[in-house]
Amino acid sequence: MKKNPFWKVINGIGLLLLICIFALPFVWMISTSFKTLGETMTFPPNWIPNQLLWENFSKAWNSGPFLKYFLNSTIVSVGILILQFATIIPAAYAFARYRFKGNNFFFGVTMVTLMIPTQLIFLPVYLQMSAFGLLDSLWGLILPFASSAFGIFLLRQSFKQVPEELLEAARLDQASEWKIIIKIMVPMAKPVLITFAMFSFIAHWNDYFWPLVMTTTEASRTLPLGIAKLREVDGGVAWNILMAGNLILVIPILIIFFFGQRQIIRAFVYTGVK
Amino acid sequence: MSWIKARPYVMIFPAILVFTLFFLYPIGYMIFLSFHDWNFVSPVKEFVGFSNFTSLMEDAKFLQVLRNTFMYSGLTVFLTISISLLLALWLNKKGAMYGMVQGAIFSPHIISLVSISMLWMWIMDTDYGLLNWFLGLFGITNIPWLTDPKTSLLSLIIVAVWKGIGYYTLIFIAGLQSIPRDIYEAAALDDTNRIRTFFKLTLPMLSPTLFFLTIIGLIGSFQVFETISIMTKGGPINSTNTIVYYIYENGFRFFKIGYASTAGVILLLIIGIFTVFYFKLLGRKVHYQ
Amino acid sequence: MAEIRLENIVKKFNEDTVVKNLNLTIQDGSFTVIVGPSGCGKSTTLRMIAGLEAPTSGDIWIGDECVTHTEPGKRNIAMVFQNYALYPTMTVRKNIEFGLVNKKVPKAEREVLIREISDIVGLTEHLDKKPQQLSGGQRQRVALARAMVKKPKVFILDEPLSNLDAKLRGQMRRELIELHQKLGITFIYVTHDQVEAMSMGDQIILLDKGVMQQVDNPMKMYHDPNNVFTAEFIGTPAMNIVKRTEMDRYLPDLFKKAAFVGFKPEHALLVDEEWAISNYVIMESEILTTETLGAETIYAVRNEAGMMNIKSFTEPITNTKKIHVAVAYDKLYFFDIAEERIRHSYSHNTIPLSQVKKPALVGGN
Numbered sequence: 001m002k003k004n005p006f007w008k009v010i011n012g013i014g015l016l017l018l019i020c021i022f023a024l025p026f027v028w029m030i031s032t033s034f035k036t037l038g039e040t041m042t043f044p045p046n047w048i049p050n051q052l053l054w055e056n057f058s059k060a061w062n063s064g065p066f067l068k069y070f071l072n073s074t075i076v077s078v079g080i081l082i083l084q085f086a087t088i089i090p091a092a093y094a095f096a097r098y099r100f101k102g103n104n105f106f107f108g109v110t111m112v113t114l115m116i117p118t119q120l121i122f123l124p125v126y127l128q129m130s131a132f133g134l135l136d137s138l139w140g141l142i143l144p145f146a147s148s149a150f151g152i153f154l155l156r157q158s159f160k161q162v163p164e165e166l167l168e169a170a171r172l173d174q175a176s177e178w179k180i181i182i183k184i185m186v187p188m189a190k191p192v193l194i195t196f197a198m199f200s201f202i203a204h205w206n207d208y209f210w211p212l213v214m215t216t217t218e219a220s221r222t223l224p225l226g227i228a229k230l231r232e233v234d235g236g237v238a239w240n241i242l243m244a245g246n247l248i249l250v251i252p253i254l255i256i257f258f259f260g261q262r263q264i265i266r267a268f269v270y271t272g273v274k
Numbered sequence: 275m276s277w278i279k280a281r282p283y284v285m286i287f288p289a290i291l292v293f294t295l296f297f298l299y300p301i302g303y304m305i306f307l308s309f310h311d312w313n314f315v316s317p318v319k320e321f322v323g324f325s326n327f328t329s330l331m332e333d334a335k336f337l338q339v340l341r342n343t344f345m346y347s348g349l350t351v352f353l354t355i356s357i358s359l360l361l362a363l364w365l366n367k368k369g370a371m372y373g374m375v376q377g378a379i380f381s382p383h384i385i386s387l388v389s390i391s392m393l394w395m396w397i398m399d400t401d402y403g404l405l406n407w408f409l410g411l412f413g414i415t416n417i418p419w420l421t422d423p424k425t426s427l428l429s430l431i432i433v434a435v436w437k438g439i440g441y442y443t444l445i446f447i448a449g450l451q452s453i454p455r456d457i458y459e460a461a462a463l464d465d466t467n468r469i470r471t472f473f474k475l476t477l478p479m480l481s482p483t484l485f486f487l488t489i490i491g492l493i494g495s496f497q498v499f500e501t502i503s504i505m506t507k508g509g510p511i512n513s514t515n516t517i518v519y520y521i522y523e524n525g526f527r528f529f530k531i532g533y534a535s536t537a538g539v540i541l542l543l544i545i546g547i548f549t550v551f552y553f554k555l556l557g558r559k560v561h562y563q
Numbered sequence: 564m565a566e567i568r569l570e571n572i573v574k575k576f577n578e579d580t581v582v583k584n585l586n587l588t589i590q591d592g593s594f595t596v597i598v599g600p601s602g603c604g605k606s607t608t609l610r611m612i613a614g615l616e617a618p619t620s621g622d623i624w625i626g627d628e629c630v631t632h633t634e635p636g637k638r639n640i641a642m643v644f645q646n647y648a649l650y651p652t653m654t655v656r657k658n659i660e661f662g663l664v665n666k667k668v669p670k671a672e673r674e675v676l677i678r679e680i681s682d683i684v685g686l687t688e689h690l691d692k693k694p695q696q697l698s699g700g701q702r703q704r705v706a707l708a709r710a711m712v713k714k715p716k717v718f719i720l721d722e723p724l725s726n727l728d729a730k731l732r733g734q735m736r737r738e739l740i741e742l743h744q745k746l747g748i749t750f751i752y753v754t755h756d757q758v759e760a761m762s763m764g765d766q767i768i769l770l771d772k773g774v775m776q777q778v779d780n781p782m783k784m785y786h787d788p789n790n791v792f793t794a795e796f797i798g799t800p801a802m803n804i805v806k807r808t809e810m811d812r813y814l815p816d817l818f819k820k821a822a823f824v825g826f827k828p829e830h831a832l833l834v835d836e837e838w839a840i841s842n843y844v845i846m847e848s849e850i851l852t853t854e855t856l857g858a859e860t861i862y863a864v865r866n867e868a869g870m871m872n873i874k875s876f877t878e879p880i881t882n883t884k885k886i887h888v889a890v891a892y893d894k895l896y897f898f899d900i901a902e903e904r905i906r907h908s909y910s911h912n913t914i915p916l917s918q919v920k921k922p923a924l925v926g927g928n
Binding site for chain 1: 279281282283284285286288289290292293295296297298299300301303304307361364371372374375378379381382384385386387388389392393394396397402404407436439440493494496497499500503504517518521522525526531534535538541542545549
């Protein structure tokens with residue numbers, strides 16, 4: 001920008017406006033979740049609620065088996081993450097470091113799955129799960145994501161950058177391949193792994209579609225479904241309770257975001273740039 | 275086969291198994307189903323050849339769904355990319371303020387689409403919505419954002435653009451920062467003006483990022499579901515019904531599995547064409563080593 | 564015993580033969596330097612000894628044991644890599660310890676060994692740092708320590724000094740020589756730098772295009788090259804090698820078989836006027852460039868035989884371009900048409916000794 005003070009002011013106003021456009025909806029969400037139902041309807045809206053109505057949260061929480069939802073969400077997101085690590089690390093290492101017949105073919109298969117929108121093929125996957133008897137179970141939510149083409153892609157790039165000399169040094173140090181992966185490759189790929197972990201956790205914590213399609217009873221529903229159900233109350237939507245519920249869903253992510261903002265942003269950007 | 279030879283296969287096996295079971299096989303199965311008529315419960319899947327395809331192509335509702343999908347994806351991607359690019363050029367600066375703005379515009383990206391849909395549903399509410407209240411300050415009154423077929427799809431596009439901009443902007447910023455400075459210095463020494471510098475240097479240097487974002491943007495938008503399911507349920511009068519929602523409805527509500535699968539196959543073909551086009555266009559520039 | 568023998572070693576990468584039938588013995592306890600230009604197969608040879616590369620055919624022996632098919636970790640060999648190959652996520656201590664842990668050496672013993680070694684290489688105070696926090700020289704020492712701690716029978720070094728600056732390189736060179744004397748085990752050292760080879764090795768193996776050119780001790784290598792390649796490779800600047808046809812006017816009646824004539828730049832004298840002396844070639848020349856290096860001066864000169872380098876240890880000549888280059892007959896080297904050395908002397912004495920004037924050297928004193 002120019003040094004001209006007029007432009008500086010315009011620039012500043014522009015930046016503030018941007019923050020408003022993107023942050024105000026959340027501010028509204030937070031403030032609404034503390035309001036009485038009557039106060040949610042006042043215009044112009046009160047940005048700061050008249051009083052902090054904490055009971056909105058307990059109302060939301062008690063309107064359904066929210067503890068169950070919360071635990072299910074946690075089990076699914078963490079379970080997916082653990083399985084993904086277990087499958088992508090060895091696969092990425094093999095793709096990056098071994099020459100074998102079919103290396104390119106199988107990596108090609110992996111890349112193809114990367115291009116296929118998962119939501120498009122939910123119907124046959126649903127039928128598949130039904131054949132396995134895994135419908136309406138947490139396994140049905142976890143297994144389709146037990147590996148990640150995207151994770152393999154990222155990690156393979158990172159493993160490829162490790163100089164061959166390092167592996168040779170380790171082999172001369174009598175390290176087994178397993179040890180090389182655990183003691184050398186994984187620690188070196190730590191930034192990429194953290195990046196991927198955040199990416200994956202956020203995606204599956206927030207996921208609404210798969211649980212919606214794959215579950216039929218409360219026993220296996222997750223938090224986003226529970227929140228969506230908050231809307232289905234008779235006689236108009238209780239926006240304050242609904243927003244309180246949404247806040248319950250968002251808070252874990254916000255906490256992660258708060259502590260790892262730089263890392264998360266870098267993570268998402270990294271995944272886009274590579 | 276010795277262990278050394280078998281090892282790589284053992285290591286990729288779990289991942290490939292998952293892909294086979296939950297991606298490749300389902301795709302095959304979906305193609306199989308698209309040639310059949312089935313209602314979920316009947317023990318017989320009746321082979322009907324291409325009739326699902328032909329009737330879909332004559333189905334005015336499906337054609338509208340396709341049109342909606344393309345309209346939605348095309349506009350969303352176009353708007354997101356152009357706005358993000360402009361924002362990236364603006365925000366690509368050092369300083370706490372710019373960091374904060376970057377954080378703010380990125381924040382919708384980590385929030386669940388469920389929350390975003392509900393939030394915007396309320397913001398776009400005709401009578402009690404924040405948006406109409408705000409526009410009311412300028413004398414524009416009561417736009418029925420989500421309840422009028424003229425504006426409903428546009429409303430969903432606005433939400434998608436709002437959610438996507440931060441991510442795209444940050445990727446563009448990263449792209450801008452990876453352009454070597456000396457190129458700009460050389461251009462400055464050649465007395466190139468800013469607009470020319472942008473079109474002749476910046477844009478070409480960003481083109482791989484641009485292509486990449488276009489393709490993932492399109493593939494991502496093709497599968498839009500959450501906002502539709504929560505905000506409009508495909509309505510009013512199908513104005514926001516897009517393909518994944520259409521498959522969902524046909525499969526889970528009308529139990530027309532063959533029909534739903536065929537719609538999936540058609541979109542898969544379209545995505546396939548896009549992907550091939552993308553790699554043809556970019557294959558020489560992008561090296562996946 | 565850790566004498567290393569390579570028998571009929573051939574290494575091919577796809578169609579390229581990188582090492583052609585190499586037969587070689589590396590003496591137990593020697594400091595053997597494998598030297599040659601890049602692409603000569605020296606690194607491949609080294610990596611085959613270490614077990615990082617399998618020979619296409621032939622056998623490798625360490626002592627009485629054929630190790631051709633032994634895993635690298637089991638050969639009792641330690642290696643220092645060109646880029647050190649330190650494990651970046653581990654501290655210096657962990658780096659040194661890694662091989663010991665894999666060998667299942669008990670913890671107490673490991674600690675004694677680490678203390679001992681880090682003392683020798685002077686790393687004690689850096690044990691808990693990560694490699695990125697160390698200077699190039701220190702990293703080099705960690706690499707050495709990591710190799711030494713395993714108490715190997717053979718120590719392999721692959722261009723270990725090429726990433727250091729000139730001053731540190733000189734110092735590390737001396738330290739490596741000392742280390743070799745202290746440990747008394749076989750060192751195999753690969754470099755493309757003939758100065759390193761000359762200054763460190765007690766045995767030099769010179770390779771070119773996968774073929775062994777000469778194996779000798781440094782002085783033999785310098786004074787008595789087997790062929791044009793060795794003659795040109797050892798010494799800076801390289802030996803001047805001229806086709807005999809170009810030298811005909813200076814060396815009448817040269818024996819038939821000689822196809823090339825060579826002399827070392829440092830064996831030429833620069834004299835100021837036409838003088839004649841028995842058993843010297845005299846070439847009237849013009850100085851093209853002068854490189855002054857302090858203790859010595861290198862001239863590029865041109866005469867009727869072509870361009871030549873001359874190294875002189877007197878003050879640089881500044882007052883004239885015209886000069887005469889004189890080389891004693893017994894400092895001439897002859898090579899046949901296959902570029903192999905002909906150990907044959909030349910003499911041609913047309914001027915009676917009585918007429919010979921005393922040469923006057925050019926340059927300040």
